[in-house]
Amino acid sequence: MAKEALSVEELAAKIYAASGGMDNVESVNHCMTRVRMTVRDHDKVDQQGLKDIPGVMGVVNDEQLQVIIGPGKVNKVANAMVAQAGVDLGQEIPQSTLSGKDALSAKTAEMKAAQKAKQKQSPFKSLLKDISNIFVPMIPAFVGAGLVAGIASVLTNLITAGRLDGDTWNYYVMILNILKNGMFTYLAIFTGVNAAQVFKANPTLGGVIGSVILLSGMNPDAPIQNLFTGEALVANQGGILGVIFAVWLLAKLEAVLHKVIPEAIDIIVTPTLCLLIIGLAEIFLIMPLAGAISDSLVGSINWVLNVGGAFSGFVLGAAFLPMVMFGLHQILTPIHIQMIEATGSTQLLPILAMAGAGQVGAALALWVRLRKDKELTEMIKGALPVGILGIGEPLIYGVTLPLGRPFITACIGGGIGGAVIGALSNIGATAIGPSGMALIPLIANGHWLGYIFGLLAGYAGGFVATYFFGIPKDRLAAVKETEAGTETVVPQATAAENTNERSVQDTTTTFYAVANGQTKALTESSDPVFRQKMMGDGYFVLPENGAIYAPVSGTVTAVFPTKHAIGFTTSSGLEVLLHMGVDTVELKGIPFDVFVEVGQEVTPDTQVAQVDLPQLKAHQKAAEMLVLVTNMDAVSTVGTLKTGQTNAGEMVLNVK
Structure with a gap:
């Protein structure tokens, strides 16, 4: 059967x-x-x-x-x-580290x-997939460093609030901050490395491009000027998305340079030009552009703050996370400081903290609706405690942003929490610190219950908005199919694809020696796959020189990227494979020059390739020029093979 x-x-x-x-x-x-x-x-x-x-x-x-x-x-x-x-x-496939997978x-x-x-692909889905591939490998570090940062933040806020002795606890807080800073201080570098791997650029160059936004070599007394405003550039302007965009440009430029720069100087010229061109564009265009945007936002934020109430809270709570991703949240620091100096607390920080609450609520909704998606739920389990403590990166970059829609509904949840804080008013923080539960000790004038009420509203808003409007349809459909235990119906291949059926004429095809040398039966091949005729019947030639000719008259239907194999189809419908050497795919095309292309008509007089036989010998590869019929179901009779010394273009086999 x-x-x-x-x-x-x-x-x-x-x-x-x-x-x-x-x-x-x-x-x-x-x-x-x-x-x-x-x-x-x-x-x-x-x-x-x-x-x-x-x-x-x-x-x-x-x-x-x-x-x-x-x-x-x-x-x-x-x-x-x-x-x-x-x-x-x-590329190496990472082993599963998540329970349940x-x-x-x-x-x-x-x-x-x-x-x-x-699923239908779209540029937006491709972008989300790339973002996911960039940040998912960082999730374990996000979670570990985030928990450490959360503990340090709680201790810091308790010290600031006078509930812990600073002389005793500041030392331990310093140690914890050193541990977490390795991740969060240099996040731009890690992002650059991973983005380079996703976009097929050099990972180390990607890390360097990521580090540019840190402005680590800039003299504070003579800073680089923003081309748009004339003011000093600020570290991290452009944010993580600016880094991703810069590395994407790097990948495009690197690919072009590899093609046009001679190999002898490629390793010197290409990385130098890449770093100069992309690095300068990042410093003088990408970062200043983000800075110009941030300056224009200052007036908008001041206007929103002047309006006040629930409206201000909603707008600021919903917009804060996108601002963080572009590195624009830096503009809020002077506002916080001014508020604390003027009134003793900043009423802006508790509102912005609701953005993280919306992320937590969205993650909970995803967990409930997609609980059969083991990989996603395991990631949520690790990121939720960190998010509750006010460290939002694991939830943003590992969960909601890669899924697209949940990020938007999470921002809506943050807006709802912000609206509640804005409506209650008089809820401020006595110092700048992280958000989430860790901010409770810093809430001024004993209004921490109002802050908690806002957090709960943010959780609920993010949960409800995501539960009803933010679940990706493709993920939900896959989970429903898994729960139902039904097989996904996929279109079956056509009969021709499944059985290689062709309209084959009852005719004889003549095969020829592909090189000067010894023609031998396929059963003498050093490769067990060919020797056992798993791929079909045929023969091979041990060549005396590197000139290789077509084994049949027909059309070139395939040229493998590593140049070691060429496919032909005869007029009678036979599919013929010329495989040059054994295990030569590992050589990545180095010993082969191919002279034909797909669609070209050939005869036994057509030289299809030139093989560097000394290269094959140096790499200890058998120089067998193998010829096989791969659709043997179309063959009724294989004639007697002429073995021994033959010349290229000499008839060696008839196949009916």
Whole structure:
């Protein structure tokens, strides 16, 4: 009985499952015919299970785990596998560290993958995905440093309020601040490194671009001037989003320079030009632009404060987090100080603190509505305590912002909390400190109950707005399918895709030697996949020189990016693969010059490539020029192979 065909996403999920699970796979790559996996424990691999998967033509479990899929489909399967893992081809797949992730079954993975495949992509969704990929790796550090910062903040506020002895506790607060500053002081650098990895730029250059907004080398007595206002630039103007934009520009520039700069000087010229061009643009354009925006906001904020009441509270509570992301919250510090000097407290800080409360409420709503989404709920569990203490980065960058809509509803929740604080009035803080519960000791004149009421309103506002309007539809649909235990229905491949059926003429195709040298039967190949004819029948030539010619008359249908393999299709419908060398995908194209392109018509007189045979020998790669028919279902008869010494273009085999 024929195996039932699987979609690409289902095939990818089943390969993971039979390979010991995604946690057992360290990286995924592919060549012209095989998915190549580096696995952590070969004993966990179910080889027979892999062979039994519909669409798998064979398995080799050597230094690498090789799953033979065949040309034309192997790249789709490999790309689906890395997409499910959230990495790129060849990139290390991080092992799961979150409890509950291991409990996800292969069926759940299949459903999620299929659901994801049905989603329509948009530039906005791509942007959110990039932001998620930038910040998710930082979540453990956010949570750890955030908890330390929260404890330090509570102690600091208790000292400021006179409830703890400063001479005794300030030392411990200093130690805690040193620990947390490693994360939050240099967040721009970490963001630059991760953004560079997402946008395919050099990670170290990305970190340097991130560090630019710290203005660490600027002389305070002779500061750099803002081109828009003439005033001094302030560190962190432009904020995290400014860093992300600058690193995106870096990736674009670096890609262009790598193409036009000669290889001999590329390592010197490219990073220097990148740093000069992007760094200067960051200092003199991106940061000043944010500074100009912040200056224009000062008047708006003063007007909002003068209006007062619930309206002011809502606007400020809802707008604060976007301001933080652009680094514009710096403009509020002088206002806080002026208020404290004039009245003994700042009534602005408790209002702004409600922004964090909205994030907490939104996270709670996501937890309730998407409780079957183990990965998301585990992240929320880690970020919530930190958010309650007033450290909002884990919730913002790890939960609400990557999902898009919940970030907006969280800001609405912050606005509701701010409106309550504004309506109550006379709720101020005696010093500048963090938000959340940690701010309670600093609330002036014993009005801390009003502040708590505002927090609860912010929690409730963020929860309600997110529960009803902020749940991403795609995540909710995936969870509902998981709860129902139903399989996601995905369009089946066409019969031609599943069986390689073609309208094949009853004719004979002549195959030719692809080089001067020894022609040998495929069963003598040093590669077990080819030797066992897992990919199809054929032959190979051990060449005397590097000139390689087409094995048949036909059309070039594929040229692999690493240049080691070329696909052809004959007029009779035979699919032919020319694979130059064994395991040469690892050489990334260095020994090969390919002279043909997809769509080009060729004959046995067409030289398709030039191979550097000494390079193959230096890398200890077998110089077998392999020729295979990959759609053997279209073959009725394979003739007798002419072996021994042959010349390029000499007939060696007939296939009917």
